[in-house]
Amino acid sequence: MIETRNLTKKFDNIVAVDHIDAVIKDGSVFGLIGTNGAGKSTFLRMLSGILKPDEGSVTIDGSEVFEDTTIKSRFFYISDDQYFFSNTTPEELMNFYYTVYPGFDKKRFHHLMKSFDLDERRKINTFSKGMKKQVSVICGVCAGTDYLFCDETFDGLDPVMRQTVKSIFVGDMEERNLTPIIASHNLRELEDICDHVGLLHKGGILLSRELEDMKLNIHKLQCVFLPGTEPEDVKELEIMKVERRGSLCTLTVRGGREEILAAVEKYHPVFAELIPLTLEEIFISETEVVGYDIKKLVL
Numbered sequence: 001m002i003e004t005r006n007l008t009k010k011f012d013n014i015v016a017v018d019h020i021d022a023v024i025k026d027g028s029v030f031g032l033i034g035t036n037g038a039g040k041s042t043f044l045r046m047l048s049g050i051l052k053p054d055e056g057s058v059t060i061d062g063s064e065v066f067e068d069t070t071i072k073s074r075f076f077y078i079s080d081d082q083y084f085f086s087n088t089t090p091e092e093l094m095n096f097y098y099t100v101y102p103g104f105d106k107k108r109f110h111h112l113m114k115s116f117d118l119d120e121r122r123k124i125n126t127f128s129k130g131m132k133k134q135v136s137v138i139c140g141v142c143a144g145t146d147y148l149f150c151d152e153t154f155d156g157l158d159p160v161m162r163q164t165v166k167s168i169f170v171g172d173m174e175e176r177n178l179t180p181i182i183a184s185h186n187l188r189e190l191e192d193i194c195d196h197v198g199l200l201h202k203g204g205i206l207l208s209r210e211l212e213d214m215k216l217n218i219h220k221l222q223c224v225f226l227p228g229t230e231p232e233d234v235k236e237l238e239i240m241k242v243e244r245r246g247s248l249c250t251l252t253v254r255g256g257r258e259e260i261l262a263a264v265e266k267y268h269p270v271f272a273e274l275i276p277l278t279l280e281e282i283f284i285s286e287t288e289v290v291g292y293d294i295k296k297l298v299l
Contacts, residue, residue, distance in 0.1 A: 001023065001024065001025055001026055001060070001061060002022075002023070002024040002047065002058070002059070002060050002147065002179075002181075003022070003023050003024075003058075003059050004020055004021060004022045004046075004047075004056065004057065004058050004059075005021055005056050005057050005059075006019050006020075006021065006055055006056035006057070007019070007020040007021070007022075007043070007046060007053055007055070007056040007057070007058060008020075008053060008054050008055035008056050009039075009042050009046060009051060009053055009054055010054050015203045016039045016042040016203055017039040017042050017043050017046065017053075017203050018039070018202070018203035018204045019055070019056065019204065020043065020056075020200075020203075020204065020205050021205070022198055022205060022208055023208075024179065024181060024196070025179075025196070026146070026177060026179050027173060027177045027178075027179060028179060028195040028196050029169070029173070029179075029180050029182065029193050029194045029195050029196070030179070030180070030181045030182070030194070030195070030196050030197075030198065031182055031183075031184070031190040031193075031194035031196070031197045031198070031211070032044070032181065032182065032183040032184070032197075032198050032200065033183075033184065033185075033187060033190065033197060033198070033199055033200070033279075033283055034183075034199060034200030034201055035200070035201050035202070035287060036185075037202075038200035038201050038202060038203065039200055039202075039203045040151070040183040040200055041079075041080060041151055041183065043183075043200065044077070044149050044151050044181070044183055045077075046058055046065075047065065047075075047149055047181065048065070048072070048075060048077040048149050049065040049066045049067065049068070049071075049072055050077070052066050053066070060074060060075075060147070073100070073101060073102075073145070074145055074146045074147060075145050075146065075147035075148065075149055076101070076139070076140040076143045076145045076147070076148050076149070077149040077151075078133075078136045078137065078140050078148070078149065078150045078151060078153050079151050080151040080152040080155070082129070082132040082133065082136060084124045084125065084132070084135075086125075087123055087125065088123070088124055089120060089121050089122060089123060089124060090113060090118060090119075090120045090121075090122075090124060090135050090138075091120040091121055093124070093135070093139060094106060094109050094120075094139070094142075097139055097142075097143060100143075101143040101144060101145065103143070103144035103145075104142055104143050104144060105142045105144055106142075108141075108142050109138060109139070109142040112138045112141075112142070112168075113135075113138060116134050116138065116161075118131060118134060118135065118138075128156075129156040130156040130157050130158065130161065132156075133153065133155070133156050133157055134157070134161065136153075137153060137165055137168070141168055141169075141172055141178075144176070145178075146177070146178070146179060147178075147179045147180075147181065148169075148178060148179070148180045148181070149181050150180060150181065150182040150183065150184075151183050152183065152184055152185070153165070153182060153184070154184060154186055154189045155184075155185075155186070162189060166192070166193050169193065170193070182194070187278070187279045187280040187283055188278070188279070188280060190279060191211070191278065191279040191280075194211050194279075195210060195211060196208070196209070196210050196211060197209065197210075197211050197214060197279070199283065199286055199287075201287055206286055206287070207286065211279070214282060215276060215277065215279075215282070216256065216257070217254060217255065217256065218240075218252065218253070218254050218255075218277060218282055218285060219252075219253050219255070219257060219260055219274050219275070219276070219277065220250060220251070220252055220253075220274070220275040220276070220277050220281070221249075221250070221251040221252075221253050221260060221264065221272065221273070221274055221275075222248060222249070222250050222251075222271075222272070222273050222275060223248075223249055223251070223264060223269045223270075223271055223272040223273070224247050224248055224249070224269060224270040224271040224272075225247075225249065225267060225269050225270070226267070226268060226269070226270060229267050229269075231249050231251055233267070234263055234264060234266075234267060236259075236263035236266070237251070237253050237255070237260065237263050237264070238253060238254040238255055239251050239252070239253055240252040240253065240254055240285050240288070241285060241288065247270075252277070252281075252285045257274055260274065261274065
């Protein structure tokens with residue numbers, strides 16, 4: 001289990017990560033989402049021991065990560081900015097990682113490189129961005145680590161390859177209890193693989209919750225009220241957002257399905273229907289509450 005307590009990192013006067021407490025359970029897929037500059041990459045770099053926290057701690061099963069080579073051998077970090085040794089080939093990279101990760105599966109590496117149609121002896125610096133990401137993913141899953149830290153791993157991959165990578169992650173989770181931690185802007189990519197989601201904004205964590213629980217606690221309500229009744233009149237509802245199109249009101253409401261419908265029915269609406277929100281819609285709703293509003297950005 002990974003745990004952060006009071007985790008903080010500053011760059012001069014910029015607070016990149018601001019006193020974050022988080023728990024990442026083994027065997028789950030933890031999705032790390034957030035606004036631009038929210039601190040996702042910095043957070044992952046501290047999890048992987050690349051950056052030293054200014055305050056707080058990062059532990060895996062109670063042991064501090066920074067400068068502990070034994071703990072670092074339990075995870076593999078795939079950065080957003082792909083970096084490889086100058087003029088190296090995938091085959092040479094495999095041999096290097098084999099010295100770092102004793103459990104590195106060379107046989108699987110050869111199999112995946114062939115399946116992905118990648119030449120092991122070609123210089124990696126001649127590969128496209130997507131091909132470089134594929135090499136990193138292959139190395140990551142073949143390292144045989146307990147944790148895989150992924151920073152925008154799906155960026156640059158075509159749709160077929162993204163689904164392939166997800167399938168590999170799921171297979172390793174089932175077979176050896178792999179725990180992927182994935183930071184991404186592409187919320188639709190995370191929605192069908194993540195169990196737990198952490199939402200970062202301005203260096204702090206707005207919420208950290210099981211994805212299904214999150215979806216059960218916020219809904220979109222479409223309704224038509226009787227003349228003289230406004231959405232704001234329904235005091236029992238915790239309304240986050242109201243949109244109107246003629247007589248049709250679309251409300252983003254926090255709360256359980258049954259309690260929302262019961263509250264609305266008291267006002268005898270002409271029509272009322274609950275619609276599930278996507279992860280992207282939940283992200284927009286939660287960040288609007290703290291002032292990250294698209295209307296303010298474009299006006």
